[in-house]
Amino acid sequence: MKNIFSYIIFGIFTTIVNVVSFFCLELIGIDYKTSTIIAWVLSVIFAYITNKKYVFKSTTKSVKETTLEFSNFTLGRILSLLIDLLCMFIFIDVLNISNITSKIATNVLVVVINYFISKLFVFKKTSND
Numbered sequence: 001m002k003n004i005f006s007y008i009i010f011g012i013f014t015t016i017v018n019v020v021s022f023f024c025l026e027l028i029g030i031d032y033k034t035s036t037i038i039a040w041v042l043s044v045i046f047a048y049i050t051n052k053k054y055v056f057k058s059t060t061k062s063v064k065e066t067t068l069e070f071s072n073f074t075l076g077r078i079l080s081l082l083i084d085l086l087c088m089f090i091f092i093d094v095l096n097i098s099n100i101t102s103k104i105a106t107n108v109l110v111v112v113i114n115y116f117i118s119k120l121f122v123f124k125k126t127s128n129d
Contacts (some may be wrong), residue, residue, distance in 0.1 A: 003055050004115075010050040011111040015104075018043035022103050032099050036088055037081070044077045047114070056123035069122060076117035080110045 018039045025035035048070060052058045060066040084106050091102035 003119075006055045007051070007115050007118075010047070010055055011115070013050065014043050014047045015107045015111060017046045018107060019100070019103055023100060026099065032088065032092060033085065036085060036103075040077070040081045040084065044074060047077070048073050051118055051123065056118065058123050072122045073118065076114065076122060079117070080113050083113065084110050 021039035021042045022032075022035045025038055026032060030038070051073070052060075052069070058069060060069050087106040087109065088102055091097040091105065092099055097105075
């Protein structure tokens with residue numbers, strides 16, 4: 001239960017990194033699709049560090065273990081990126097919802113999906129229940 005609370009807190013911070021990055025990139029004229037991808041990269045790096053250290057308290061002992069863990073984390077996040085892009089397309093191009101509203105709504109779904117991917121597949125050996 002403790003890691004759920006930590007995940008929510010750091011999920012909020014990760015969402016802030018994602019949304020602020022997205023908004024700043026849009027302000028300088030970058031297309032929402034490109035902005036979504038760049039914001040995703042920044043938030044994945046932030047999320048990996050905080051999930052590893054504070055949420056799941058992973059203690060990988062070698063470069064190989066850490067590389068495998070980060071690779072699995074990134075693969076899970078690629079799945080959520082595809083969901084993010086699909087939802088953004090549907091909300092913005094099909095339903096004509098504003099970019100920032102779409103981004104916030106999409107991130108709620110993505111945070112939930114990412115928790116289960118991290119808990120069940122990435123940090124499963126070191127998570128604290």
